[in-house]
Amino acid sequence: MTQAEILKIVEDTKIVPVVKIDRACDTIPLCQALIDGGLPIAEITFRTDAAEEAIKLASKTFPDMLVGAGTIVNVEQAKRAHAAGATFLVSPGFSRAVTEYAVANDLPIFPGCSTPTDIMAAMEYDLPVAKFFPAKQFGGLATIKAFAAAFPSMRFMPTGGIDASNINEHLAFGKIIACGGSWMVRGDLVDAGNFDEIRRLTKEAMDTVNS
Numbered sequence: 001m002t003q004a005e006i007l008k009i010v011e012d013t014k015i016v017p018v019v020k021i022d023r024a025c026d027t028i029p030l031c032q033a034l035i036d037g038g039l040p041i042a043e044i045t046f047r048t049d050a051a052e053e054a055i056k057l058a059s060k061t062f063p064d065m066l067v068g069a070g071t072i073v074n075v076e077q078a079k080r081a082h083a084a085g086a087t088f089l090v091s092p093g094f095s096r097a098v099t100e101y102a103v104a105n106d107l108p109i110f111p112g113c114s115t116p117t118d119i120m121a122a123m124e125y126d127l128p129v130a131k132f133f134p135a136k137q138f139g140g141l142a143t144i145k146a147f148a149a150a151f152p153s154m155r156f157m158p159t160g161g162i163d164a165s166n167i168n169e170h171l172a173f174g175k176i177i178a179c180g181g182s183w184m185v186r187g188d189l190v191d192a193g194n195f196d197e198i199r200r201l202t203k204e205a206m207d208t209v210n211s
Contacts, residue, residue: 003108006088007129009066010157011177013041014209015167016090017202018070018159018182019190020045023052026190031058031065034185035197037202043070043090043180046077052084057087075101082107090131090180093119099125111159112140119151127200129177136161141170148175164208171209181205 010016017034019042021027027050034042040062044054046069058067068088069081071137078089078101088108095111102109103125113119113130122130132144135158139146144156158170159180167179184201 001087002196003106006066006108006176009041013039013101014171014178015039015205016041016043016068016157016159016180017185018043018045018180019185020046020047020182020187021050021054021190024050024057026193027054027057028061028191029193029195030198031062033199035062035065035182037199038206039184039202040064041066043068044072044086045070046081047071052080055081055084055086059087068155072098074098078102092133094121096121099127116150119147119154122123123151123154128153129157132156132158132178133180134160141173144170144176145173145183148173164205167205167209
């Protein structure tokens with residue numbers, strides 16, 4: 001799948017669920033709940049020991065699902081995530097080493113950018129979209145609009161503090177391709193195996209952004 005195709009899916013879907021999986025056995029029912037709720041995409045964070053196996057399971061079991069790896073902070077993690085089947089990478093901050101690995105391997109990456117300097121660094125690699133993180137703490141939509149004025153070629157995927165109450169406000173701004181969020185895949189629901197509620201919240205979220 002090309003970068004353009006992946007970006008199109010992300011833009012059409014509008015939400016990138018940020019998923020933390022502590023037990024690999026939760027991967028399949030969790031992904032099924034997302035798909036059933038109308039959201040066939042997942043950013044599985046590399047913050048747990050189960051992340052690599054979860055990405056393998058998700059990518060093999062659901063070949064039509066867009067499975068990415070989040071919280072990638074070094075090249076070693078990027079290589080493991082790529083080998084596990086991740087089709088895109090997301091990093092919490094800007095790393096030249098991780099970005100160069102992704103570019104060299106034609107692997108779409110959404111680097112975390114929260115300053116003009118970060119964005120200019122991302123632009124050196126012709127990256128079309130930056131993750132704005134943590135969005136709420138760095139001024140939210142107002143900051144994105146200021147960045148967009150200075151960097152008109154860049155688009156953004158804000159993550160952090162985005163939920164059902166404010167996602168449409170963000171998506172209404174044309175420079176935002178999609179929003180990352182975890183409210184439909186909260187850790188307590190995953191830990192409790194409450195995949196019916198995850199499916200309900202996912203459907204609710206999709207209904208909200210498509211209303």
